[in-house]
Amino acid sequence: MAKTKVLFFCQTCGYESPKWLGKCPACGGWNTFVEEVVAGPESEKNTWRSDNTRKTVHPKTLAQIANGEEQRIPAPDTELNRVLGGGIVAGSLVLIGGEPGIGKSTLMLQIGLALSNRKVLYVSGEESDQQIKMRAERIAPGTTSPHFFMLAETNLKNIFLAAEELQPDVVVIDSIQTLFSPVLESVAGSVAQVRQCAGELMKYAKETNTPVFLVGHVTKDGLLAGPKVLEHMVDTVLQFEGDRHLAYRILRTTKNRFGSTSEIGIYEMLGSGLRQVTNPSEILISQKEEPLSGTTIGATMEGNRPLLIEVQSLVSPASYGTPQRTCTGFDPKRLNMLLAVLEKRCGFRMGTQDVFVNMAGGIYVEDPAIDLALCVSLISSLEEIPVSDKYCFAAEVGLGGELRAVNRIDQRISEAEKLGFRKIFISRYNEKTVSRAQASIEVCAFGKLPDLLRSLLQGG
Numbered sequence: 348m349a350k351t352k353v354l355f356f357c358q359t360c361g362y363e364s365p366k367w368l369g370k371c372p373a374c375g376g377w378n379t380f381v382e383e384v385v386a387g388p389e390s391e392k393n394t395w396r397s398d399n400t401r402k403t404v405h406p407k408t409l410a411q412i413a414n415g416e417e418q419r420i421p422a423p424d425t426e427l428n429r430v431l432g433g434g435i436v437a438g439s440l441v442l443i444g445g446e447p448g449i450g451k452s453t454l455m456l457q458i459g460l461a462l463s464n465r466k467v468l469y470v471s472g473e474e475s476d477q478q479i480k481m482r483a484e485r486i487a488p489g490t491t492s493p494h495f496f497m498l499a500e501t502n503l504k505n506i507f508l509a510a511e512e513l514q515p516d517v518v519v520i521d522s523i524q525t526l527f528s529p530v531l532e533s534v535a536g537s538v539a540q541v542r543q544c545a546g547e548l549m550k551y552a553k554e555t556n557t558p559v560f561l562v563g564h565v566t567k568d569g570l571l572a573g574p575k576v577l578e579h580m581v582d583t584v585l586q587f588e589g590d591r592h593l594a595y596r597i598l599r600t601t602k603n604r605f606g607s608t609s610e611i612g613i614y615e616m617l618g619s620g621l622r623q624v625t626n627p628s629e630i631l632i633s634q635k636e637e638p639l640s641g642t643t644i645g646a647t648m649e650g651n652r653p654l655l656i657e658v659q660s661l662v663s664p665a666s667y668g669t670p671q672r673t674c675t676g677f678d679p680k681r682l683n684m685l686l687a688v689l690e691k692r693c694g695f696r697m698g699t700q701d702v703f704v705n706m707a708g709g710i711y712v713e714d715p716a717i718d719l720a721l722c723v724s725l726i727s728s729l730e731e732i733p734v735s736d737k738y739c740f741a742a743e744v745g746l747g748g749e750l751r752a753v754n755r756i757d758q759r760i761s762e763a764e765k766l767g768f769r770k771i772f773i774s775r776y777n778e779k780t781v782s783r784a785q786a787s788i789e790v791c792a793f794g795k796l797p798d799l800l801r802s803l804l805q806g807g
Contacts, residue, residue: 355380356538361577383533417605420517420558423461426614426623429652430585430598432606435517438556439605440549442523442577444563445587450596450616451562453486454587455519457620459495460487466494468515472501472525472535486620501535503528503544507551515557520548522562523577545580578602593709595630596621610650628655628766631708638736641728645720646741646759646771647712653755653762655739657707658717660724665701676706677721678713685722685744692748693797695729716753718744719772719796726800734803737769742777748796750774757782764788772799 355364358381360374367380419434428434431441445451452474459467460483471479479497483490496513500506503526510518520526526544527535534540545561552559561581578584584602589595598612613624624630632644632655641660646653665671674682682704686697704721706712720740727734741759743751753759756777763771764787773781775794793799 353382353384354539355382358538361538361542381537383537383539384531418556420462420465422458424458424612424623425625426598426612427458429650430600430610430612431583432603432610435558436582436605437558438552439558439583440545440552440561440581441558441583441585442561442563442581443585443587444565446565449587449589450614450621451587452521453482453616454598454614454621455521455560455562456483457486459517459519460490460492462517463492463494465516466496466513467517467519468496468498468510468513469519469521470498470500470506471521472499473522475499485618501525501527503547507547510551510555510557518552518557518559520559520561522564523548524564541577542580545577549580590709595624595709597710607650611652627708628653628762631656631710632766633657633707638733640731640733641724642736643720643724643727643734644736644739644763644768645712645717646739646763647714647717648755648759649714653758654710655762655766656710656712656717656720658720658724659705659707660721660728661703662697662700662725662728665699670699671701671703673702674704676709676711677704677717681715681718682721684746685718686725688744688746688748688796689722689725693726693800695726697725697729700729714753715743715751716741716759718742719750719799722796723772723800723803726804730804732804735769737767739763739768739771740773741771742774742793744796750776750793750796750799752776752780756780760788760790 355367356362357371357374357376357379359376359379360371362371362373364380367382370377371379418437420437421434422428443451443455456469456479459469469479476497476499496515498506498509523541523544524536527540528543528547531539531543548559548561551557563577582604583600586599586601588597588599594615596614596616598614600608600610602608613627614621615624641662643658645656645658647656648654672679672682682702686702689695690697702725719742722744723734723740741753741756743753745751752774756773760771760781768788770789770791772791772793775792778792781790
């Protein structure tokens with residue numbers, strides 16, 4: 348009988364140590380190590396095909412490997428297709444993370460039900476069959492898909508036995524933290540179990556060429572619960588974001604071996620499930636009865652998708668000694684830089700003002716092209732001068748007060764024109780790359796921020 352092996356794992360990053368450590372040498376976390384029992388050598392067989400059949404493998408050169416295109420399953424969800432890079436890749440392992448209650452299970456159940464021409468195995472370790480059926484009837488009333496199979500199970504060996512019998516085209520695991528492999532003696536959700544289960548599911552996906560979706564919860568710090576090594580094992584990591592008290596959700600790619608990592612998908616949470624938002628610019632621009640000071644529209648890009656976002660600012664005299672700087676959906680350090688540019692290059696006294704900035708719609712913006720819209724919004728609030736809601740802005744602001752060019756300016760202009768804007772303000776250095784096909788929108792180009800502000804304040 349083999350000797351039982353005991354190891355210590357960091358609950359934050361998955362670092363493995365033969366003894367307990369106060370501080371993790373990998374991530375620097377304190378008191379994150381827990382003791383876990385690992386089974387002996389004779390039990391260290393994979394649950395997937397535990398007969399341990401040996402295959403003869405031979406190294407190959409690049410010339411010996413046949414060329415082949417990626418086999419993709421077109422998902423019925425266009426937002427998911429965009430985020431994955433054009434469809435579900437056969438044999439891929441996809442991890443979807445998000446806070447509890449954000450809608451991960453609803454999204455995967457919707458996709459599974461919509462894949463009516465594919466055999467889908469939906470494995471739930473958190474809900475019973477009756478609970479899943481109730482949610483399915485709420486999402487798609489009257490739907491009785493003959494190709495959608497549910498399994499309430501947490502034992503990985505039983506899941507593989509069911510998969511071998513069913514031979515599904517797509518497998519959904521909800522969630523990876525609830526599974527346990529009989530190979531290990533540790534409890535479900537521990538670092539060793541999460542890593543073991545993910546490794547065996549990855550082997551199953553690659554050997555059977557079956558796409559597998561893993562649902563994972565996140566901690567209060569916004570990290571995936573369990574080891575960080577889980578993100579390195581999978582092919583694609585999707586983050587489902589948004590405030591669960593608001594209606595809109597954003598599906599964002601943080602890792603993708605088969606496509607871009609800069610795409611997003613936008614959904615609206617309704618009582619009947621998640622609705623795809625095909626034109627997100629309309630929901631990110633609030634409806635107002637009259638122009639308000641401190642509100643502008645900026646043209647930004649998320650991957651290949653242009654978005655028009657409403658930038659809201661409130662500038663008021665500071666009541667205390669140190670002015671407040673509060674941001675929602677924007678980098679506070681970049682806000683401080685833009686405030687310094689407005690004070691140094693444009694002559695506005697921002698050092699004695701409280702500044703509050705909000706990106707409407709709950710979206711986080713990293714595109715520097717939003718700089719110009721934010722600067723105009725700040726001055727509009729400071730001077731109490733409303734900016735026309737038919738004006739749009741797209742330019743980066745440099746430390747010298749210059750307006751710098753941004754990429755894909757034609758797509759930004761086309762999106763503004765499609766939504767009925769009359770003017771778009773851009774950098775002079777983007778002007779030569781703009782096609783003159785736009786007839787219903789006026790393109791205004793400036794080289795310096797003071798010149799643009801002077802034109803707007805004078806009613807230009």
